[in-house]
Amino acid sequence: MIGGGLAGLLCGIRLAEAGQKCAIVSSGQSALHFSSGSLDLLCHLPDGSAVEQPLAALESLAAQAPQHPYSLMGHDAVVRYAAESERLLERSGLALVGSCQQNHLRVTPLGTRRATWLSPNEVPVSALDQPLPWERVLVAGIEGFLDFQPHLVANSLAEQGIETKIAELTLPALDRLRNNPSEFRAVNIARVLDLPDNQQLLIDELNRLAQQVDAIIMPACVGMEQADALEHLRSRVRVPLLLLPTLPPSVLGMRLHHLLRRRFQALGGVITADPTQRISLQSYRFVLATAGGMLSTVLMMPLVNFIGKGDQAFGFKGGIAVLALVAVIMLAICFATTKERISDEGTTQGSMREDLRDIIRNDQWRIVGLLTILNILAVSVRGGAMMYYVTYILGNPLVFTWFLTTYCVGNLLGSAAAKPLTDWKCKVSVFWWTNALLAILSIAMFFVPIGANITMFIFIFVIGVLHQLVTPIQWVMMSDTVDYGEWKGGKRLTGISFAGTLFVLKLGLALGGALIGWMLAGAGYQSGAATQNSATIMSIIALFTLVPAACYFLSALIAARLYTLRTPFINRILKELADGVRRNEHAFTQDMKTAEDLSHENQ
Structure with missing residues (x-):
């Protein structure tokens, strides 16, 4: 199954329960992370009329929309699968209220009520014809x-x-x-x-x-x-x-995803055994990473008090040092005890040092690493400065939620636009043109007068669209560098390639946070003050506009001039790898080198 959202997970669980060997190929967040945790079956017909009993309304749906998936499946199949889905969700540990026989009303985040099929049992609900109790x-x-x-x-x-x-x-x-x-x-x-x-x-x-x-x-x-x-x-x-x-x-949506994923894994499914998708397995580490984050949070203040003896500055330094030392030890233990579970016969084996040397020699990987730092630096600086910008430039911290929501809506539209645009044009061209446009818009934002809130809302929406448009493209470019490395050097380094890219991504986040602190401190920012001096105001504006603009401009320039894995070239690489052409060339070259070495030894 390609995709680890609701459909992919339910399909995987159903197949695994039936004894089938299956894998889900997935990366990143699914739509469940953005959901309310409730599930709809059929709440309205195409003519707008409300549905009280979803199964009883299937005939009306077939008459009004004969091409609807439910209509194509047929009444009996929908009835069977709806009931089966309820039982499957229950087996997965989800406590949901509702039935496919009758919709109910749930309270939304705005306090209104809307019809739905299944809701988490902690969400306030009522029958369709009843008020809240x-x-x-x-x-x-x-x-x-x-x-x-x-x-x-x-x-x-x-x-x-x-x-x-x-x-x-x-x-x-x-x-x-x-x-x-x-x-x-x-x-x-x-x-x-x-x-x-x-x-x-x-x-x-x-x-x-x-x-x-x-x-x-x-x-x-x-x-x-x-x-x-x-x-x-x-x-x-x-x-x-x-x-x-x-x-x-959403916590409710993420818990739904977590329980379904845990059910699939408990049935013996893997996320995935394909070497080209092995990076997806990194998601397993987040369970313990979350626990480690909680533990460090709990231990920090006791360590500060124990080490500092009243001196909080020294206590925080000591506490961080202790946690850093523990982290190094745990990472070493993790590395030493981790074993490859899948035999990958025929793959060239090498030492860690050799792998690092080979990945650094991959010129396109180095370029994507630099692009990753620049793009994450742009978004982290702008995101970190957003609250300051809304408070002191827009002049109303209460609009922060709407400002951020506007940006997120733009992100959703940008994600949806990535595929059709890259189907139409080479993804590299889309990437660098979009970064160039982001640089221009960010510079234009610098000249927007203080208090021009509507204008800034429009800007942040457009920037949200464009930035999220380049993000999925950039992750595809990361994958392309792995194929390029195998094509060029005969050695596939998926794991260390993505690990290195994630490292530079974290480096960009760290640089972004540090840059905000440095600039605000240098300008004389006063925490909690109702107003700030002119230097601080200018620094906030620059952090929100000019710094991201510089990052986007450099990304566009580097991608246009130095990144060579455009669509025709990467298609050729993939074809030659699939046909074994390059593998045979590398094997022949290695055999010739071995023969020459033996010849010299004999002489």
Whole structure:
């Protein structure tokens, strides 16, 4: 199966349960990461009429839309597969409410209600003809968390006849995230709140607020990967605790993906045994990486207090040093104990030093590495400076959520446009032309007057489209350098190629964060101040516009002048690799070299 989203995972689970050997080829995030966690079957017919009973409406759907997939499958197949999907989801550990026989209403992140098929059991729901079963509801936001707007939810619920109150959870455990708006997202919040000590603090806070209300509604920022933490939390709060999805990435959608993926892996499936897709297996490391991040968070302040003895600056240095030393030791153990599970007969074996030497000799890999640093530097600097820009240039920190949402909508459209554009033009041409256009737009943004909010919204939307247009192209270019390396040197280095690219990607992120700190500190930025001096204002504008512009311009120039793996050339490479032409040439060359060496030895 190509694709590890809902369709690919369900297909893989069904085949694995039937005893078939199967693999899912997948990379990056699926659409589930951006979903509400609820699933629709059939909520409206093409004529706009609402559907109460999805299976009973299949005949009407076939009459109005005979080419709809359900119509082509046939009534009986849809009925059978819908019921089978419900059972499969249950076997995967998902606690969902609903039935294919009858739609129900779920509360949306805005507090309105919409029809759906299946919903997580922690989401507030009601029957189609019934109101919500609570008279008094507390809507609890999280202080400083902009991806959930409790007043919008409360207003919508009030219009439905429910008495609502609004409160904010302060939770000091979130202060570290709160101080960095770019990290203050539902996923990171859940990783902190799922820790046992922090969960008890959350329980105490919710019970304090659970006075004279029938239920509490809060953003879905708990129960990241397992329902145990969520169920424990809900069982300890005095009134029903209900969750609403937030802006993506969505905890509810990610948990759905995680449980389906875990079910597939438990059945013996692999993500994938194909050597050209081996990099996808890196996703296994994120489970322990998440646990390591949680552990380092928990240990940091005790280490600071123990080492610093009152001197926090020295304590943080010592704490970071200890964690860094532990990380080095664990990485060494990981490397020493990791074994290849798949025999790859006929592949040339070499030492780590030889692989590093060969990958550095790959001129196109070096170019893509440089492009990766430049593009991640552009997006990390602009993203890191966005909150400062909205606060001090647009003059209203409350519009940050909408500003970021506008950028994300542009990202979605850019992702969708990548394939048709690269079908029409060579991906390298699309890449460098898009980077050039991004550079021009970023420079133009520098001259937008302070307070021209509508203009900046338009700019950030267009930039969101264009930047996300080049991102999937860049990952394809990374893969192309692996094929080029094998074609040129006779040695395929998939793993170390992608590992090296990921390294330079992380390097770009680090440089971006450091650059923001350096420029703001040099300009005299005052944390928490209502206004900033003119040098700081100019630095913020430059970070948001000119620095990304320089990165995009260099990317366009390098890709146009130095990157040679255009579509006709890469197609030729792939064909020769598939036909074994280059492999035979390399083998012949190696045999001749061996013969010459033996001849010299005999002489």
